[in-house]
Amino acid sequence: DDAQWALGVARAAGVPVSAEPPDSLDGYAWVVDGLFGIGLGRALDGAFADLAERIAARARAVGCVLALDVPSGLDSDTGRIVGAGAAVAATHTLTFIGAKPGLYMGDGRDLAGEIAVASLDVPPPAAPAVTLNAPAQFAAALPARAFASHKGTFGSLAVIGGDTGMCGAPVLAARAALFAGAGKVHVGFLGAGAPPYDPPFPELMLHPADALDLDAMTAVAAGCGLGTRVAAATLVRDVLAHDAPTLLDADALNLVAAHPDLAAAVAARGAHGRACVLTPHPLEAARLLGCDTAAVQRDRLDAAHALAARFASVVVLKGAGTVIAAPDGRLTVNPTGNAALATGGTGDVLGGLIGALLAQRVAPYAAALAGVYLHGLAADTLVANGTGPAGLTAGELAPAVRALINRLFYPSTRADT
CATH class of the missing domain: 3.40.1190.20 (Ribokinase)
Structure with missing residues (x-):
């Protein structure tokens, strides 16, 4: 599937892959948050909440955290933190196919940072349920x-x-x-x-x-x-x-x-x-x-x-x-x-x-x-x-x-x- 293909491409490019996060994020120029996407239905807790806080600390220290699609823990429709748990605070968010309303509402603006949209060459819906004002x-x-x-x-x-x-x-x-x-x-x-x-x-x-x-x-x-x-x-x-x-x-x-x-x-x-x-x-x-x-x-x-x-x-x-x-x-x-x-x-x-x-x-x-x-x-x-x-x-x-x-x-x- 797509995930397995992407994993193979990453390994072929020499990207180290580990089942566990590193003990420290110091020394990394960028942190890319791809933990969870728009389908998350529960609060980040335990190890994931701890990792979200470590990523946020890195963002505050060096200002280089990229979230993929949405910052993990953010509800993409409402802009609220899912389940009142933790969420990644990014400096940049690259969202896919179309803009997500939650990136512009509630906690979304503070957590997403600078927002860009990658179409992935997928045409948007002919009549999207929610549009972005322009x-x-x-x-x-x-x-x-x-x-x-x-x-x-x-x-x-x-x-x-x-x-x-x-x-x-x-x-x-x-x-x-x-x-x-x-x-x-x-x-x-x-x-x-x-x-x-x-x-x-x-x-x-x-x-x-x-x-x-x-x-x-x-x-x-x-x-x-x-x-x-x-x-x-x-x-x-x-x-x-x-x-x-x-x-x-x-x-x-x-x-x-x-x-x-x-x-x-x-x-x-x-x-x-x-x-x-x-x-x-x-x-x-x-x-x-x-x-x-x-x-x-x-x-x-x-x-x-x-x-x-x-x-x-x-x-x-x-x-x-x-x-x-x-x-x-x-x-x-x-x-x-x-x-x-x-x-x-x-x-x-x-x-x-x-x-x-x-x-x-x-x-x-x-x-x-x-x-x-x-x-x-x-x-x-x-x-x-x-x-x-x-x-x-x-x-x-x-x-x-x-x-x-x-x-x-x-x-x-x-x-x-």
Whole structure:
């Protein structure tokens, strides 16, 4: 069989083969982890757990550990350590035929290190159950920037939130929407004492939430800093009654979880071809599903799929390895982003980015894919340039996203001179 053939090739090449690991890994330039693959169904324990720790120590010392397919002990679907046992911590992972979702979620990113895919000349499935987010999946959906465009071409977004003491959240989202190319951005504040305008960004139009003309909007993003009082629930009901593509985040999701009529309204929109985009973090997802956060994190793919089916909506399950799910069953894992995003306001920025794309008439699933990918890539770019991983602020993301959008998707656009 294949294993016997490979063993013969290794021996013929002079590779020493032993049934037992060496007493010490010192002196080896590289350690290759091929202990277990994707079929592992039990925790690494005993001698295997000890060997995994020795390999991890070698990785920390010399930085040269290559895992084959997946680091031994890692669940290739969920990114969790199998059976809460041990796992190999690699510096590099060479995965075969196609990317494994678990390499990009949970513990996977930390254990896998740098990831490369070897196709082995095996064609991927025609319709893989889970895809890896990449520009090829959404680039064609982004709007053209024709010379004769005007602000109406790129839509009007209403960002709604900002109860008393939480006005910064919708402002962060609205600023991000400007940087992502929305034609006009309105902010509707629920709380009293909201600012009359945003001095650094006077382009934003600020209003009391009940003064917004939702019929004039091409998209709505609701929930950032919204709070959960009765007035907030009334506002979400009003938003859901309108036809504009709608993103629900943060407290809007908590209200949907708490009010059955709002949950029914979200699902009804999807059933009539007006799917919302829901952007929960794990705790919000747990509230929507009626479970605990641990259950969501045990299988993020399943949780995102369940939410998309229950609410007939596009779901962005945020976290380490963000999952994007569609009501028709499509699942995508996002490979971009890093720990620099673990700071307040970054989720608001993501909501503004996706909302801006909805306002520009990008379909909900493509808008979610693009927003999540660019949000993470902006963080990766900033960290590579020294801004983070510690101390990156949410407001620094949007300008980086703008630069990426123009470099990746509009490189040939030039002003007449």
